[in-house]
Amino acid sequence: MFNHIKPSAPDPIMSLMEAYMQDPHPKKVNLGIGLYYDHQGNIPLMRAVHIAEQRLLEQQRPHTYPPIEGSALFARQVQTLLFGEAAAQSARHLATVQTVGGSGALKLGADFLCHYLSRREIWVSDPTWANHWAIFEGAGLRVNTYPYFDNASGELRFDAMLDAFSALPEGAVVLLHPCCHNPTGTDLSQAQWRAVIDVLQRRRLLPFFDIAYQGFGDGLEEDCFALRETLKTDLDFLVSNSFSKNVALYGQRLGGLSVCCGSADSAANVKGALKTLIRRSYSCPPTHGSQIVEALLADDHLRQLWASELASMRQRIKQTRVSLAAGLEQGGTTLDYRRIRDQKGMFSYTGLNEQQLSQLRQQYSIYLVAPGRMCLPGLNQHNLDYVTAAILDVTLP
Numbered sequence: 311m312f313n314h315i316k317p318s319a320p321d322p323i324m325s326l327m328e329a330y331m332q333d334p335h336p337k338k339v340n341l342g343i344g345l346y347y348d349h350q351g352n353i354p355l356m357r358a359v360h361i362a363e364q365r366l367l368e369q370q371r372p373h374t375y376p377p378i379e380g381s382a383l384f385a386r387q388v389q390t391l392l393f394g395e396a397a398a399q400s401a402r403h404l405a406t407v408q409t410v411g412g413s414g415a416l417k418l419g420a421d422f423l424c425h426y427l428s429r430r431e432i433w434v435s436d437p438t439w440a441n442h443w444a445i446f447e448g449a450g451l452r453v454n455t456y457p458y459f460d461n462a463s464g465e466l467r468f469d470a471m472l473d474a475f476s477a478l479p480e481g482a483v484v485l486l487h488p489c490c491h492n493p494t495g496t497d498l499s500q501a502q503w504r505a506v507i508d509v510l511q512r513r514r515l516l517p518f519f520d521i522a523y524q525g526f527g528d529g530l531e532e533d534c535f536a537l538r539e540t541l542k543t544d545l546d547f548l549v550s551n552s553f554s555k556n557v558a559l560y561g562q563r564l565g566g567l568s569v570c571c572g573s574a575d576s577a578a579n580v581k582g583a584l585k586t587l588i589r590r591s592y593s594c595p596p597t598h599g600s601q602i603v604e605a606l607l608a609d610d611h612l613r614q615l616w617a618s619e620l621a622s623m624r625q626r627i628k629q630t631r632v633s634l635a636a637g638l639e640q641g642g643t644t645l646d647y648r649r650i651r652d653q654k655g656m657f658s659y660t661g662l663n664e665q666q667l668s669q670l671r672q673q674y675s676i677y678l679v680a681p682g683r684m685c686l687p688g689l690n691q692h693n694l695d696y697v698t699a700a701i702l703d704v705t706l707p
């Protein structure tokens with residue numbers, strides 16, 4: 311019955327993590343998957359998360375079913391986190407549901423686009439997160455690209471991107487990264503976002519924002535600039551968000567899908583559609599992670615503690631960028647170290663080529679995602695010199 315099933319291609323990011331785990335090299339360094347490690351190389355349990363979870367456990371709540379869409383409090387908190395005061399003041403109406411991580415939000419959004427809007431295509435940035443391709447193709451959408459980043463020069467292809475948007479048919483779905491572009495770490499400036507939103511409006515396109523790293527770019531509020539600017543327009547749009555990274559709740563699989571609609575009736579109907587899709591897929595979301603985040607965001611003290619912990623994580627990544635770039639510059643690298651210094655979020659698109667990546671892995675057990683994405687938080691005081699020396703070695707002219 312199953313003999314015709316061929317071996318599957320391994321996931322390019324998850325399989326790298328597995329290979330790293332199995333590598334016996336004592337100095338191995340994981341710069342692959344988007345995981346935040348602290349300065350000791352540990353995945354942190356954030357203090358605010360720990361306190362919120364303790365409180366939750368003390369309440370000894372039963373593990374009952376949540377509503378299909380998750381709790382109403384969680385949905386409001388997601389809206390406030392993404393849109394701030396603007397959410398309350400806007401004339402637009404948001405339908406928000408809890409999802410199984412940011413990936414689950416993307417899949418739910420993809421199903422919504424297919425089943426309720428009859429969309430058959432989506433346009434993603436070139437390059438984009440490998441799993442965007444898998445999720446959207448898996449949902450039955452044809453995935454097309456728009457120009458985004460030139461790996462040779464390290465520059466954003468901004469004009470080409472605008473031209474591509476201008477040529478898209480009305481109603482075309484474009485996937486955008488509001489901050490911490492994955493994989494390039496190269497974001498749009500506020501002026502560039504305004505220009506993009508202008509074209510989206512003029513061409514009546516349908517933006518699908520994927521914000522998986524809120525708080526890792528310039529700040530919790532600043533990273534939502536594109537979302538908040540788009541909310542001021544009359545455009546309908548989708549937003550997937552994730553709590554994997556910014557609350558370090560990776561394994562709890564917690565995210566949200568918000569759809570911005572023109573009227574309260576439309577938002578209610580869209581929420582009904584999302585509930586239908588959820589119910590026939592996994593019925594309703596898990597509750598432990600969402601209850602932690604609800605408790606954390608509902609308490610001013612915990613919320614501030616969380617925001618300050620997140621700010622320290624962001625600062626540590628920025629400092630790591632500066633240190634690595636300085637080490638490479640001093641060592642006379644041929645690599646464009648300025649990219650590493652200036653890009654934002656967890657990742658740098660280093661410009662290292664496949665052969666150099668393979669050398670880093672074979673000779674030094676240093677793992678990066680092809681074609682050259684480095685996850686900066688994998689670096690710390692114990693391995694920075696080792697990695698710097700290795701990169702200098704593999705990039706020698």
Ligand code: LMR
Nearest residue numbers: 323342343344439441492
């Ligand atoms: C990444 O890009 O490394 C993260 O988003 C983790 C993942 O699921 O791929």
